[in-house]
Amino acid sequence: RTIVATGGGAPCYGDNMDRFMALGTTVYLKMSPLALRDRLLHVRVVRPKIVGMGPEELLEYVTTLLSEREKYYSRARIIIDCDDVPSRAIIARLKYLVR
Numbered sequence: 001r002t003i004v005a006t007g008g009g010a011p012c013y014g015d016n017m018d019r020f021m022a023l024g025t026t027v028y029l030k031m032s033p034l035a036l037r038d039r040l041l042h043v044r045v046v047r048p049k050i051v052g053m054g055p056e057e058l059l060e061y062v063t064t065l066l067s068e069r070e071k072y073y074s075r076a077r078i079i080i081d082c083d084d085v086p087s088r089a090i091i092a093r094l095k096y097l098v099r
């Protein structure tokens with residue numbers, strides 16, 4: 001009955017995704033590169049890898065990273081499309097899944 005947010009790259013290293021899947025229910029909060037870019041524009045000053053990136057450069061970075069990681073993320077047991085979905089609705093869905 002616990003949610004662990006691993007961070008974007010964690011499932012992509014070694015056998016982490018296999019371990020996550022063996023330990024519990026995995027959930028992929030799926031977003032398009034454009035939606036991710038729009039969210040990251042607001043926090044880039046506190047994220048070292050993207051600090052100083054302009055909108056187009058950030059979109060290219062996110063698109064590349066997501067294409068590399070998608071093969072891991074898509075193995076999740078549950079995939080929730082989060083584009084254009086308010087955060088409160090995503091939180092409500094996660095709470096429902098944990099019960």
